[in-house]
Amino acid sequence: MTNPLVALEQRAKELLDPVHYDFFAGGAGDEVALTDNEQAFRRLALLPRVLRDTSRRSSATNLLGDPSSMPVFVSPTAFHKLAHAEGELATARGVASAGLILIASMAATVTIGEITTAARKVDRDARVWFQLYLQPESKVTEELVRRAERAGCTALVVTVDSPALGRRGRDDYHGFHDLPAGLYAENMRGLPGVTGSGVRRIEMSSDFTWDHLHRLRAMTQLPVVLKGILHPEDARLAVEHGADAILVSNHGGRQLDIAPATLDAMPAITAAVAGRIPVFLDGGVRRGSDVVLALALGATAAGVGRPVLWGLAVGGDKGVTGVLDNLRTEFENTLTLCGVTALSELDPGMVIARGAAAR
Numbered sequence: 001m002t003n004p005l006v007a008l009e010q011r012a013k014e015l016l017d018p019v020h021y022d023f024f025a026g027g028a029g030d031e032v033a034l035t036d037n038e039q040a041f042r043r044l045a046l047l048p049r050v051l052r053d054t055s056r057r058s059s060a061t062n063l064l065g066d067p068s069s070m071p072v073f074v075s076p077t078a079f080h081k082l083a084h085a086e087g088e089l090a091t092a093r094g095v096a097s098a099g100l101i102l103i104a105s106m107a108a109t110v111t112i113g114e115i116t117t118a119a120r121k122v123d124r125d126a127r128v129w130f131q132l133y134l135q136p137e138s139k140v141t142e143e144l145v146r147r148a149e150r151a152g153c154t155a156l157v158v159t160v161d162s163p164a165l166g167r168r169g170r171d172d173y174h175g176f177h178d179l180p181a182g183l184y185a186e187n188m189r190g191l192p193g194v195t196g197s198g199v200r201r202i203e204m205s206s207d208f209t210w211d212h213l214h215r216l217r218a219m220t221q222l223p224v225v226l227k228g229i230l231h232p233e234d235a236r237l238a239v240e241h242g243a244d245a246i247l248v249s250n251h252g253g254r255q256l257d258i259a260p261a262t263l264d265a266m267p268a269i270t271a272a273v274a275g276r277i278p279v280f281l282d283g284g285v286r287r288g289s290d291v292v293l294a295l296a297l298g299a300t301a302a303g304v305g306r307p308v309l310w311g312l313a314v315g316g317d318k319g320v321t322g323v324l325d326n327l328r329t330e331f332e333n334t335l336t337l338c339g340v341t342a343l344s345e346l347d348p349g350m351v352i353a354r355g356a357a358a359r
């Protein structure tokens, strides 16, 4: 049985403008990191335990103090109005219905305030985090932070893997480098120096250092997650510089194509962080068993990017909830079949390389 996400993506591909489908689906360079993110999960196996009472286990957890119906979150992706007329509003409703945290992209096609409002209409306790690229002028960064705070976001996710944009062949081929007329990167509206659709201001500068994290810290009380960490030394530095969590990510293979699969980066990062802060992971998570593997290797939660876009394109908010609920069913089924009675039992001892002998 192939993953139903394959058919969902195929349906999305039929519905979407090919240029926009390629923007969502594509990666940098030869798309090695993009492919390898998914493959890395196939290289590992879980050793199940038997005859343990799994009937009372709960998947509910909390991430940085925010409730989440399972250890899964929705990673930030740009420009949802390219997938569906209601854009991020439908995504927010769909994610809130699933009881999960949405990390809203700074490059959203509706404002962050509209996103949090839409999520809270579904669930008063819905939580939205705001993904941010630090801006060359700190007063612009500060205004974005204030917008997120006013909207009621409960964490900032600072993407640090983009001192330049990855070379994405599919976008170059189509000449797709800006939003179509009528769409706008709404969070950028009215900021100093922003012209056109606002898209050109979305990258971070290449001259940022750990000092800029301290400046951000001084601006806000919100917890700060660093997204795009792959090197264990950077994970250690993130802890030392006061990050509240890190997100192990290669941007879904859209930045450095020669980067490792995120799952392969996990063991060294888990060792470096040594439990001092939560470690999240995204990239290639397509099955509930992928979430279990990520958690067993030390992740506190795993993020999904593209599958949510396919759900959105095909079925709006209901399509988004459908993708997430299916992931939950698979996640819980895997835990039960592995004999896991509590999420805290997941550890590297249950993971072996496929083809290797268990010890």
Ligand SMILES: Cc1cc2nc3c(=O)[nH]c(=O)nc-3n(C[C@H](O)[C@H](O)[C@H](O)COP(=O)(O)O)c2cc1C
Pocket: 023, 024, 025, 037, 075, 076, 077, 078, 105, 106, 107, 131, 159, 227, 249, 250, 251, 252, 253, 254, 282, 283, 284, 285, 303, 304, 305, 306, 307
């Ligand atoms: C179409 C698209 C747009 C994205 N936009 C952003 C963004 O605006 N900010 C960001 O930090 N990451 C962005 N990402 C990266 C995702 O947050 C995430 O790291 C990645 O999609 C996870 O991999 P997956 O798609 O295999 O689940 C984007 C990814 C995709 C596919």
